Amino acid sequence: MTVQTIESKDLSVGDLFSSFYLVPDYQREYVWEDKQVEQLLQDIYTEFSALGPGVVSEYFIGSIVVCTREDGVLELIDGQQRVTTLFIILCALRDYLNNIAPGESIESLKSQIASYDVDDQGRDVFRFRVDLQYEDSCGVLQAIGKGEMPKVDKSNQTRSVTNILNAYHSVQTFLRNQFKDDADGVRKFYAYLNKKVKLIRVKTVSVAHALKIFETINDRGVGLDSMDLLKNLMFMHARPEEFEILKKQWKKLVDALFTVQENPLRFLRYFIVSEFGVDRLRMDEIYEWFVRNEALCGYKKEPLKFTDWLNDAVTAYTNFLRGKDARGRPNRYLENMRYLSGSARQHLILLLAGRHLPEDCFNELCREVENLFFAYIVTRENTREFERNFAKWAPRLRKVQDRKQLDEFVKVNMLPEKKKLVTRFELAFREMTEKSLQKYRIRYVLAKLTQYVNEQALGSQGASVDLRNFIHSKVEIEHILPQQPDEEVLKAFDKPDTIDDYVHRLGNLTLLEKSINSSISNGLFEKKRVEYYKSGFLLTKSLGGDISVGKNTAFSRIAQHLESFESWNSKSIERRQAMLTRLAAKTWDMPMNSAAQG
Numbered sequence: 001m002t003v004q005t006i007e008s009k010d011l012s013v014g015d016l017f018s019s020f021y022l023v024p025d026y027q028r029e030y031v032w033e034d035k036q037v038e039q040l041l042q043d044i045y046t047e048f049s050a051l052g053p054g055v056v057s058e059y060f061i062g063s064i065v066v067c068t069r070e071d072g073v074l075e076l077i078d079g080q081q082r083v084t085t086l087f088i089i090l091c092a093l094r095d096y097l098n099n100i101a102p103g104e105s106i107e108s109l110k111s112q113i114a115s116y117d118v119d120d121q122g123r124d125v126f127r128f129r130v131d132l133q134y135e136d137s138c139g140v141l142q143a144i145g146k147g148e149m150p151k152v153d154k155s156n157q158t159r160s161v162t163n164i165l166n167a168y169h170s171v172q173t174f175l176r177n178q179f180k181d182d183a184d185g186v187r188k189f190y191a192y193l194n195k196k197v198k199l200i201r202v203k204t205v206s207v208a209h210a211l212k213i214f215e216t217i218n219d220r221g222v223g224l225d226s227m228d229l230l231k232n233l234m235f236m237h238a239r240p241e242e243f244e245i246l247k248k249q250w251k252k253l254v255d256a257l258f259t260v261q262e263n264p265l266r267f268l269r270y271f272i273v274s275e276f277g278v279d280r281l282r283m284d285e286i287y288e289w290f291v292r293n294e295a296l297c298g299y300k301k302e303p304l305k306f307t308d309w310l311n312d313a314v315t316a317y318t319n320f321l322r323g324k325d326a327r328g329r330p331n332r333y334l335e336n337m338r339y340l341s342g343s344a345r346q347h348l349i350l351l352l353a354g355r356h357l358p359e360d361c362f363n364e365l366c367r368e369v370e371n372l373f374f375a376y377i378v379t380r381e382n383t384r385e386f387e388r389n390f391a392k393w394a395p396r397l398r399k400v401q402d403r404k405q406l407d408e409f410v411k412v413n414m415l416p417e418k419k420k421l422v423t424r425f426e427l428a429f430r431e432m433t434e435k436s437l438q439k440y441r442i443r444y445v446l447a448k449l450t451q452y453v454n455e456q457a458l459g460s461q462g463a464s465v466d467l468r469n470f471i472h473s474k475v476e477i478e479h480i481l482p483q484q485p486d487e488e489v490l491k492a493f494d495k496p497d498t499i500d501d502y503v504h505r506l507g508n509l510t511l512l513e514k515s516i517n518s519s520i521s522n523g524l525f526e527k528k529r530v531e532y533y534k535s536g537f538l539l540t541k542s543l544g545g546d547i548s549v550g551k552n553t554a555f556s557r558i559a560q561h562l563e564s565f566e567s568w569n570s571k572s573i574e575r576r577q578a579m580l581t582r583l584a585a586k587t588w589d590m591p592m593n594s595a596a597q598g
Contacts (some may be wrong), residue, residue: 012196012198024133037088037170041171059198060198063199063200090112097190100181234250238303256314317348320337325362331366357406376421379421432445444471453583489523507580547562
């Protein structure tokens with residue numbers, strides 16, 4: 001006798017909720033937001049409102065995949081977002097009708113929310129039609145099922161709880177907007193939802209089989225969330241006794257990325273690029289790549305080992321985003337990258353590839369990556385081009401084991417790129433204004449230049465390895481030629497017709513302690529320079545006079561690269577911008593042209 005392993009049925013919502021469903025704890029949490037809930041309701045309502053004499057309009061909302069447990073409850077493999085939302089809609093309909101027409105409840109609606117089942121011993125068991133097993137649900141759906149508004153601790157509210165509560169309130173708002181106190185209208189809408197809104201339920205005999213069906217139905221991941229599909233691959237190949245461990249590993253991975261507000265798909269993409277040297281991969285191709293390259297990844301034979309590998313990379317990745325190395329130790333260059341990178345993440349490809357390096361080597365790698373990455377940004381290098389470079393270099397970097405090999409890697413791969421960018425780097429600085437880059441990057445530029453001068457003169461004691469000392473709220477960007485010059489300044493400036501252009505040039509900008517800046521007016525430079533000389537930032541201090549101390553000292557050596565100014569005009573700004581251009585080459589370790597070094 002042949003055992004049927006797949007059963008496919010066309011079900012109405014009413015038929016769907018004659019069964020009991022369980023969302024297993026390895027599934028992702030409820031992620032639908034207001035826009036998805038409202039879209040589903042609006043689509044159903046549009047079909048409902050089109051009904052007329054002789055019109056029979058059904059609305060299809062997709063498919064779900066389930067498998068049958070021993071107790072007869074159906075385990076949801078795919079479709080938990082829609083099924084959970086439909087359950088919330090049923091609860092909201094019940095509560096709204098009770099509110100506008102007390103005592104006129106719909107009995108069939110009650111049984112679609114909760115009913116009695118029979119256990120193996122023939123005893124009645126009360127169940128809700130949808131049971132969320134994952135911890136992040138915190139029992140909030142059961143409370144809504146009971147008709148109770150759950151009391152939630154705001155300080156410990158999960159994303160699932162927030163989304164479920166928001167979904168419930170969205171349905172209530174929708175019903176209020178569409179029907180107000182029209183109880184008959186609400187009943188008719190429920191009748192349409194119950195009988196005419198349909199989906200396909202595919203039922204199998206095992207979780208592994210259900211996951212395989214899920215994969216096939218969804219066209220192997222095209223257009224879906226590759227992160228969720230990859231997770232399903234892990235569970236499909238894991239043994240049942242490994243499910244609990246795998247669930248915890250996956251939750252750890254996803255939660256870690258969530259805490260740094262990182263897109264999991266971007267992490268997966270950079271993981272692939274870094275580990276396997278793939279230089280062309282779109283996010284919507286990630287799942288297909290894993291399916292084609294199982295032999296490289298090993299997730300089929302050892303899903304737990306593969307998930308450990310992913311978690312190791314996620315730990316490093318999230319640490320990098322926090323300004324720390326793979327082991328969570330502070331790293332000045334990674335901290336700097338936080339002020340530079342913004343939403344850009346391409347540098348993480350190389351950092352992931354080099355996370356195995358000894359601490360001193362990794363620090364040097366980070367310094368080189370920061371410098372080159374900034375050069376790419378300031379010269380407006382095409383993002384795809386330098387990402388392709390990082391992807392190409394990643395396999396080579398993974399082979400590096402010590403400082404000698406790292407130096408050779410930098411010499412062969414990164415230094416030639418710097419040399420190609422020299423002319424554009426110089427031009428970018430010579431023409432830079434505060435509008436050339438995002439404001440946070442202009443602050444980064446000024447902070448790095450200021451830090452470099454202090455460190456050359458004072459060592460780490462005077463510079464600090466933390467760039468925040470030059471960026472925090474007590475440090476301000478000072479416009480030496482004021483943004484709102486008074487009459488005296490306007491008369492003194494040699495090119496009053498183009499004063500706005502000069503105000504925003506890099507040469508006219510400097511960092512200044514807030515305590516000093518508050519005492520400086522928008523007046524003449526000759527008055528302001530006295531205050532500049534009080535600054536602890538030597539680059540700013542030098543505006544007010546010579547900072548040399550003795551002969552052949554660190555102070556005197558760095559002072560040779562700085563200029564002091566008696567007055568402030570267009571030539572002064574141009575001279576200072578040229579000076580900052582030469583200083584930038586030293587700060588970011590660029591092999592500048594001989595003309596720029598003069």
